[in-house]
Structures are given as C-alpha cells and as structure tokens.
Amino acid sequence: MTATASGATAAVSREPGSMPALVACDVTGTLARPGRPPRAAVLDAVAAVRAAGHHVVVATGRSLVGAVQVARQLGVRDGWVVAANGAVRARLHPDGFTVAEVVTLDAEAVCRLVARTRPDLRIAAEVVGTGYRVTDRFPARQLAGYEEVVDDPVGLWARPTPRLVVHGQWAQRLVPALRAAGVTAHPVRVDWVDVTAPDVSKATALEQVREALGVAPGRTFAVGDGENDLEMLAWAGTSIAMGQAPETVRAAADRVVGTVEEDGAVAALHEVLLRR
Template sequence: MTATEPGAQTVSRRLVALDIDGTLLVTGQNPTSAVLGAIRAARYAGHELVLATGRSLSGALYAARLLEIADGHIVASNGAVVARMDRGGYEVTGIHTVDAKAVVEFVTVVRPDLRIAAGIVGEGYHVSTFFPPEELGGVQVEVAQPDDLWTGSTPRLAIYGVNASHLVPSIRALGMTATRTRPDWVDVTPGGVSKATALESLRREVGIPKSRTVAIGDSENDISMLSWAERGVAMGNAPALVRFAANYATRSVEDDGAALILESLAQPDEDHADETRSGGANADTVGTR
C-alpha cells in the first residue's frame, strides 16, 4: 500500500492508474502546480496512485521525482516491468522479457532504416543507432551489430522511424504485443502483457476491489487500462480510438485535465460525483459512452 500522510482518510480508497506523458505532463516539461497539488490531495485521501507508462523504469523513476512521488508502485515498459518505490529507492517486483532476437531480425531485414532500442532495466537502452536525446530516457549505448541487441534480456523494444507503425501487424504475428504510439514509433513488449495485466496483479496484491479502479490516459498504449478500469478517463488530447475505450473524458494535458480528476477523487462526496459525472456535476468531465 502506498504510504499516506498521518490522518489520511482511506474509507473510499481507490487504485488510480496514471499515464505520464500526455496525461500528467507534457513530455519534456515539468508538471504544473495544479497537477502536483492534485497528486498530493489524492494521496492524502488514501488512494493508491500507480504510475503506468510506456517509459522504461529509469524514465519512469525520473518522472516520479518530478511528480514528487517517493513511494508506491510503478508499471513501466507498458506492463513488462513492475517496481515498488520506497523513499528514494526502488525494488523490481515483476519483469517479463520480450523475444528481442525475433523482432530485431525481422525489422533489420524489412526496414533496415529504422532505429531499434532495447531497454535495460534501471539503466537505459542499447540502441542500433542513437535516438534523439528527447525520445528516450536514460543512457543510450550504441551496439556494434544487431546481435548485441538481444545478448541481454529486455522487457521492451522501441522501433523508431518514418512509418514504423506499418510494422505493427507483422510484429503481432510474431506473438508480441506491438503498440503504435505514433506513426513513427512502435513499442514492443511480450505477448499477453499490457498495462492492464500488470495493474490487475497489483490490484489483487493491494486488495482493492475492481469496482474501485480508475485509469487516466491519452495514448493507444493506454487503451488496455482504460478498458480494464471501472472508471476509464481519456484526456482531452487523446485520439478518437482512445476516447472510445474510455467511459469518461476530461480536459487536455495543457489544461490540467488529470488534475481535475484527481481533485474530484480527493473530495468526500466522490461517490455521488461519480453517479452524476456525465450529467454535469463537473462540466469539465463528461461521459463518453
């Protein structure tokens, strides 16, 4: 259970899964004071906040520091890595590895122009060619040959380049989970692993009923957790496919949409607010289904 401040009220405790980029913050920018305040309020109310991201663990830990979250759980690499933070330190509690060899061999044959990164848990990436620094969190080590990308186990591969997303069906045919993050970016994780599978395991571990789950996200790699949660909230900047997977929507990341949801969860009458959300109890949050 995430530690909360003395006096926290836990009667209405929820598990709240939070995407990072495009949800809690704009990539490359610091979180706003509204988001930081809402996170503090939700934690004080006793909720179990879980950062659930496509970022590597090192990138997620960096974001946790920006968000002033020092303890609790992280779901990184789209569910392939789970860790528990404790006052500045962390422990990896779960990891699933991808068959990097099959993916790398396929990509280097059909699209040798694409860049490939293999995540190294807690450190950074081995890369076929250096990525722009703003695209990957953590140290990049360029390998001498493609074989070196699979010499060590990895939970996640990132494939980057023009129209990289066209490879998604073929990579899925190899038995992997391939997620189109952008037209030029694909995340590859083990088959059957997602943010939702990791969150369900955590939910059972911390003993929170499924009916008390919330997820907030903006991208295609959030679809599984938005569908999994009892209350799936799409950001205002989310594409239509993501909004369809959610049953609520909020403002965009630029307008602190996630903060609005977290603030509502910190209110003592949150259950009533849930019942009337699509009816105007908060005009900034509306039902989408």
Template sequence: MTTTCDMSQRQAALVALDIDGTLLVTGRLPTPAVIAAVRAASDAGHELILATGRSLSGALAAARVLGIGEGYLVASNGSVVAKMTRAGCEVTGMHTVDAKAVVQLVSAVRPDLSIAAEIVGVGYHVSKPFPPQELGGEQVEVTRLDDLWAEATPRLAIYGENASHLVPSIRAGGMTATRTRPDWVDVTPGGVSKATALETIRRELGIPKSRTVAIGDSENDISMLTWAERGVAMGHAPAMVRFSANSATKGIEDDGAALILNALARSAEDVTRGSQDPIASGP
C-alpha cells in the same frame, strides 16, 4: 457516457495514471496544478500508480518530479513492475520480449529504422542513436545487431519514418506492438499490458476491482481504461481511446488529469451508483 466514482467512506482507490500526454507534456515538467492534485489524491489515501510506456528509469524520473516517493510503478507498458520505498526501488516483476525475432524482422525489411532494447533501470542498447530526450536513460550504441538480444529485455522501441507500418507483422509474430506515433512503435511480450500489471498489483494490495480508476490518452492506455471500473480519457486523446473510456476530462493543456485527481480527493460519491458524476469534465 458516464458513471460515478466510489469514494464513499474515504476508502482507498487504486488510481492508475499514464505519464506522457496525461500528467505532463513530454519534455516538460508537470504543471503546479498537476503536482498539487497528485499530492491531494495521495493525502486522501488513494493508491496512485504510474503506468507508462517509459522505461523504469524514465518512470522513476517522472515520479520524482511529481512528488511520488513510495508505491508501485508500472513501466514498459506493463513489462516491468517495481516498488518504490524510502530505501530505494525494487523490480518485483518483469516479462521479456523475443528481441531476436523482432530485430531480425525489422533489420530485414527496414534497415533504416533505429532499434532500442531496454536495459532495466539503466537505459538502452541502441542500433543507432535516438534523438535527445526520446529515450529516458543512457544510450549505449551496439556494434552488432545481435548485441540487442544478448541481454534479456522487457521492451524494444523502433523509431523512424512510418515505423508504425510494421505493427501488423510484429503482431503476427505473437508480440504486442503499440503505435505510439507514426514514427514510433513499442514492442512488448504478447499478452502483457498495463492492465495485466495493474491487475496483479490490485490483487496484491487487496483493493476491490470496483474501486479502480485509470486516466490516459494513448493507444497503450486502452487496456487499462477498459480494465478499470472507471476509465477516463484525456480530452485530446484520439477517438479510439476516448471510445474505450467511460468518460473524458479536459485536455493536457487545461490540466485535465488534475481535475480528476482533485475530484477523487474530495468526492464521497459511489462509483457504481447514482446519476451524478463528480469527476466527469467534458473536453
């Protein structure tokens, strides 16, 4: 299942990039090939936007190691939008989740699970410590559960054995619950996703919808893969993610995202026409 990618006349494309599982393996630095490809696509004039489930602080850390110093960031699965400039980083949009309802639900049925409430740009309030490197930023352990909802938060993370079993109950309460792993669930406001944030940015930048590309590997990437004119799934992505995309690239161990970014940097093909696909590369 392929389409082509419109890079005619070197017009800018909006390229949405997931981080973990797409540009890098969690806990590792991106490879030199990925860093070089990010630079090449940026130098070609494309608007690269990191779109991640990470907190803003975690997204900023990834931007630094990838060499991205300016532009928009989508963090917390779309709940936080920020703009990086040479002067610093400014939050331009934030949606908050009903933390009280979620915390009370989780604590009633699974008190063994750990809960984290994001503090934008800083870290998290946590009901109990999370494993090292599982959360980006400082962890502040609370003494009472109601401290988790005392401050407005864009995202909750729920961690522990079979935490994903709670997804239907959380969704029934009107929130967006995303299974990141069997032991991890991200909770964000209902109706908010990477796609909704990216659409706002696209309109702000004035880039046609026909010139949008997204690359991702997980369930929380499905919304942006279907939103983009060209959605590319990583080769190692689950079947449901690959099915939502127009095509697939190689897996992360083979620098699949770099293949796409390099092709975007040099391609002069049209995203909406033609039988050849200059950026498709099977897993």
C-alpha cells in the same frame, strides 16, 4: 535492483470509513505535455489524492528509469510504478526501488524482422533500471537513461529485455507485421513503435498491483490518452480519457476530461476525491 529516489510523501488524512482507491495514470499526454514535467496544478492534485490515503500509480510506456523519474517529480516516494507498457513492475521505497517483475520478449525475432524489412530504422532494447542498448544513438531526450551503442545487432538480444523501441521515418507502418509475428506493438508516434511480449499490457501489471494493495476492483481509476491505455481503461472500475485522445480511446472511457494543455488530469484526480 535499487536506485536513489527523492520527493516528499504526502500525509495521510483519509476520512473515517472511506476506502483507499488505486489511481493509475499515464504520463505523456496525461500528466504532462510531451517533453515537459508535470505542471504545478497536476502536482497539487496528485498530492491531494495521496494525502487522502489513495494510491497513485504511474503506468507508462516509458522505461523503468523514466517511470521512476516521473514518480519523483510527482513527489511519490513509496508505492508502485508500472513501466514498459506493463512489462516491468517495481515497488518504490524512500531510498530507491525494487523490481518486482520483468516480462521479457523474443527480441531476436523482432530485430531480425526489422532488419529484413526496414534496415534504416533504429532499435533500442531496454536495460531495466539503467537505460538502453541501441543500434544507433537516438535524438536527444528521446530515451531516459544510458545509451550503449552495439556494433553487432546480436548485442540487442544477448541479454533479456522487456521492451524494444523501433524508431525512424514511418516506423508505425511495421505495426501490422509485428503484430502478425505475435508480439504486442503500440504505435506511439508515426516514427515510434513500442514492442513488448504477447498479452502484456498496463492492465496485466496493474491487476497484480491492485491485488498486492488489497484495493477493491470497484475502487480502481485509470486516466490515459493513447492506444496503449485501452486495456488499462477497460480494467479500471472508472476510466477517464483525456480530451485530446483519439476517438477510439475517448469512446472506451466512462468519461472525458479536458486536454493535457488544459490540465485535464486535475479534474480526473479530483473526481477520485469526490468518490466515497
């Protein structure tokens, strides 16, 4: 599966004897404020890290379409992206991307649970590289890609999907029931829950990326701000939390930088450049 990608590739100017690092970065709340693209200071920091020969990997809960959009904004034309909280892994190249792995979930069981307990909630099933199949249209700019409204809920699970989004008032209250059903459920917001297959996380996908790149475990960095980043932070050789992250996330990290409003990711990325 391919799609057009754009952006400038930073030149490599690594110091002799230095070892490449893998830098995994969450997007919303880390590289960018909600609903906004990364700011110039963040773009410059990403370019500097890549120019030094290191690998910057977008690791996000967003769909593959959204992950590729962010990679373009960052100027990353080649490398890896981890999307759908680790359920999708893709390799970027100058003229697009190639999907390396998709881990699907039992969407029917989740959709029936939601319909039985909270029929008022919207559900979206990710279509890898395209968009979503949805029970009803989502608010503007909430989903990246095309939205296909299905008249029959069976349409949500008629084709395999790596991720479901459950959206609506107090949707997060369904998290315990979803987890009890055996799936991975992350409450992104009070009104938004991401659902993926059991034992899938950003860390599971990033470990495969690390092995493919041949990066030493001790040369891995992760920067994040949410509950869905906890496994990624535990996986990394050096873990960094954003200043506005919940206490549980900050406590799980080796260090804490400024908030996303303060462009804390810049300090995190600069730390990579200081490590030899």
